[in-house]
Amino acid sequence: MKVIKSSVSTVLLGSMVFLAACSSTGSDTGTKPAGNNAAESGAEKKSVTITAAVQKHSAIDALQALLPEFEKETGIKVKFEVLPQEEQDAKVELTLASGSDQYDVFLLDHMYTPKYAKANWIEDLSPFIEKNKSTININDFMQGYVSALSYEGKVYALPLYGESTMLMYNKELFEKAGIAKAPTTFDELKEAAAKLTKDGHYGIVMRGQRGAGMNVYTWAGFYNAFGAKWLVDGKPAVNSDAAVQATQLYADLITKYGPPGGANFSWDQVQLAVQQGTVAMAIDATNFAARLENPENSKVVGKMGYAFVPKGPNGSSPSSATRGFAIPKTSKNKEAAFQFIQWALSEKIQTKTALEGLRADTTRVSVWNNEEYKKKFNFDNGNWIKVAVDSMNQADGEYRPRIPQWKQMGDGLGIAVSSVLSGVSAKEALDKAQKDIEKYFK
Structure with a gap:
């Protein structure tokens, strides 16, 4: 267990020191691009509704307000089932263990990544990421969060929010x-x-x-x-x-x-x-x-x-704590589910939810580097950003x-x-x- 013995100087956001734990496979799984350029890419609209189990949280509140925008871009409807944190975890685990296809997406606590992966309850997202690497831009995520949501070289969720x-x-x-x-x-x-x-x-x-x-x-x-x-x-x-x-x-x-x-x-x-x-x-x-x-x-x-x-x-x-969107193995709408994940975690949407909502927990380096973000969250004369980033950099997974x-x-x-x-x-x-x-x- 690494424990910090002394303060270190602020680490530049552009060079966050984390170990990436992402790999790709040769799977044919893939989706149409979503998020920053979904509409421009001519992504085919799908007549489908996906259900997401999520916790009550400011990141979810901000995202939920923008769901009509995603539906307009893609034709995919998203139904949020919002529960308190502990209740969401318990209900999702029961659902996964029973083999139910009730959920297409859920928020995964990074603490349960190894357990759920070993139980074969959740989809390896690495093939989806590889097929959509130009729009996902996984290197823009804080890599400690990606690592925490990975197991044995496979990415099982992508981070919605993170904190120290x-x-x-x-x-x-x-x-x-x-x-x-x-x-x-x-x-x-x-x-x-x-x-x-x-x-x-x-x-x-x-x-x-x-x-x-x-x-x-x-x-x-x-x-x-x-x-x-x-x-x-x-x-x-x-x-x-x-x-x-x-x-x-x-x-x-x-x-x-x-x-x-x-x-x-x-x-x-x-x-x-x-x-x-x-x-x-x-x-x-x-x-x-x-x-x-x-x-x-x-x-x-x-x-x-x-x-x-x-x-x-x-x-x-x-x-060190993060929760990310994962896809159950039993979902019948995996491509639509990943299209939603890609949109929800895009730089465009993370920036928008941060600037229009109360999101001080975004997971992309580019958002933390955004000048408007720095201006909005200039708490304690900028000291909050410094301490938050240094704490996230120093935290042990x-x-x-x-x-x-x-x-x-x-x-x-x-x-x-x-x-x-x-x-x-x-x-x-x-x-x-x-x-x-x-x-x-x-």
């Missing part, structure tokens, strides 16, 4: 508390949280709601930063002393210095707490900034600062272990973290998690 984690802090509350700068270590973080918890305000908010994609997502940064290992000799090792220390700190921050009910907060509740100006700090997704700086529903516009996640004994561990057993492991750890938040000792909770998780590795 950062520390977001209310500069006005910091100034009132006499704190000169953002904390850079866990010790400084705890000290600042305690000092900021007063007069109806709270020091910090983070995800408490149970789940592999909820509390485990942000807690994992503490786990890694303390030097805890996920696996030792291929077996789980989640109850080490380092793991216990990381979990206890995470729980203490939320329960001692967080708002009431914070032990059950999901990511959207974390975001809302910061928007309301009642909480001074949060560690969560980089894409929160667009909503924190939106005057329509935020009270902290222009007051926020953005910094790297603080360091623990083993350095700093920003997250194995921030959480991308293994077939991750769902069971992640669920067990989510229960453990939730238990500690409710008062169980970190040692007791992780010992139980270790025992429960071990059975999936026999």
Whole structure:
């Protein structure tokens, strides 16, 4: 597990350091071009409706508003089934396992790429990409995201959105508390949280709601930063002393210095707490900034600062997370499905959804380099873009272990973290998690 031990200078967007994991095959599978030049290429319109399982998310909201444009270009109708993140994951997995052809496209969490690929539930997109390489321009995607959605050299999904984690802090509350700068270590973080918890305000908010994609997502940064290992000799090792220390700190921050009910907060509740100006700090997704700086529903516009996640004994561990569009093996409309993917992820549409919506999580380098994008998202005098890009560049793809057993492991750890938040000792909770998780590795 790579953990960042010190800050590095900003990496130019045009030369992002990621390992591509894309290959092509000699398949005859292909589609008509879509996206930037679908209409100009004379793409044949198809009388078909495809169904996409997607999570409730700002990227989806922005994309959904443009679906009539895609239908006009191609004749293909797209029906979105929008569900909360955890519910979407559970329903899609049941559908895939049953062999149903209910969905033609779905949003795949990169954590499940190996599992779904090995189960032969999802289509290898490499042949589609090869047939449409001039319009897809896969090298324009942040290659870490492509790699995370690939397995054994085959691309199984293309990234719709991606993020890392950062520390977001209310500069006005910091100034009132006499704190000169953002904390850079866990010790400084705890000290600042305690000092900021007063007069109806709270020091910090983070995800408490149970789940592999909820509390485990942000807690994992503490786990890694303390030097805890996920696996030792291929077996789980989640109850080490380092793991216990990381979990206890995470729980203490939320329960001692967080708002009431914070032990059950999901990511959207974390975001809302910061928007309301009642909480001074949060560690969560980089894409929160667009909503924190939106005057329509935020009270902290222009007051926020953005910094790297603080360091623990083993350095700093920003997250790596992406979700991309995948095609089930059982889909009867694979070519139309890929045509939709190609359109939705094109430079034109990603730029449009970023500039017209609240998309601070696009996956193409060209969009981040777009001058209008830089101007729109010039939060904290441009510091947000710098920290977000550096965090994404530094993040480890194995921030959480991308293994077939991750769902069971992640669920067990989510229960453990939730238990500690409710008062169980970190040692007791992780010992139980270790025992429960071990059975999936026999």
